[in-house]
Amino acid sequence: NAGVTQTPKFQVLKTGQSMTLQCAQDMNHEYMSWYRQDPGMGLRLIHYSVGAGITDQGEVPNGYNVSRSTTEDFPLRLLSAAPSQTSVYFCASSYRGLGNTEAFFGQGTRLTVV
Amino acid sequence: DAKTTQPNSMESNEEEPVHLPCNHSTISGTDYIHWYRQLPSQGPEYVIHGLTSNVNNRMASLAIAEDRKSSTLILHRATLRDAAVYYCILRALVSDKIIFGKGTRLHILP
Numbered sequence: 001n002a003g004v005t006q007t008p009k010f011q012v013l014k015t016g017q018s019m020t021l022q023c024a025q026d027m028n029h030e031y032m033s034w035y036r037q038d039p040g041m042g043l044r045l046i047h048y049s050v051g052a053g054i055t056d057q058g059e060v061p062n063g064y065n066v067s068r069s070t071t072e073d074f075p076l077r078l079l080s081a082a083p084s085q086t087s088v089y090f091c092a093s094s095y096r097g098l099g100n101t102e103a104f105f106g107q108g109t110r111l112t113v114v
Numbered sequence: 115d116a117k118t119t120q121p122n123s124m125e126s127n128e129e130e131p132v133h134l135p136c137n138h139s140t141i142s143g144t145d146y147i148h149w150y151r152q153l154p155s156q157g158p159e160y161v162i163h164g165l166t167s168n169v170n171n172r173m174a175s176l177a178i179a180e181d182r183k184s185s186t187l188i189l190h191r192a193t194l195r196d197a198a199v200y201y202c203i204l205r206a207l208v209s210d211k212i213i214f215g216k217g218t219r220l221h222i223l224p
Contacts, residue, residue, distance in 0.1 A: 042199075042214040043158065099205035
């Protein structure tokens with residue numbers, strides 16, 4: 001099993017450009033989520049999904065869009081990148097388990113917006 | 115979402131036990147207590163979780179207070195590879211969301 005795969009690992013964008021961060025998992029997990037981590041800080045939840053066709057906002061959703069058309073994939077879209085979105089982004093997945101399941105995280109995408 | 119409180123940092127000597135505390139006084143009866151850790155330049159990894167009873171696995175033990183308002187992650191014999199940020203998280207029954215706090219940075223002294 002590959003687990004949770006994030007692509008790309010590194011990306012540099014110019015202000016105003018758009019891009020999609022990819023997240024794929026091969027464990028048939030219903031729950032998937034995106035986080036951002038800024039230097040010296042913990043992870044903040046951007047968006048999450050409890051199944052295909054269902055998404056919801058986390059703590060810091062502004063500037064980001066998500067959709068969940070398949071169980072395996074949960075892409076994160078930046079429509080117009082801003083320097084404030086420079087961060088490391090992590091994707092996570094787990095079975096839905098009423099709080100009783102472990103989550104698996106990808107290795108992260110380091111995004112720089114100049 | 116219920117909050118957790120952890121010390122910013124802790125130090126321990128190599129090959130000694132480490133007790134990492136977490137307070138969660140607003141925990142609801144159906145929240146699970148989870149611990150994750152993040153090694154430098156890596157994504158978080160699962161350590162352990164529990165609801166009411168103490169839990170053991172190959173990585174660590176989790177001791178949960180009887181009133182569930184606090185818990186302690188126990189690393190039985192710390193190694194240099196255990197140096198990481200440890201996050202105590204409450205995972206809610208209804209939403210399944212994982213909300214991170216600031217965590218405890220654990221330093222292991224050789």
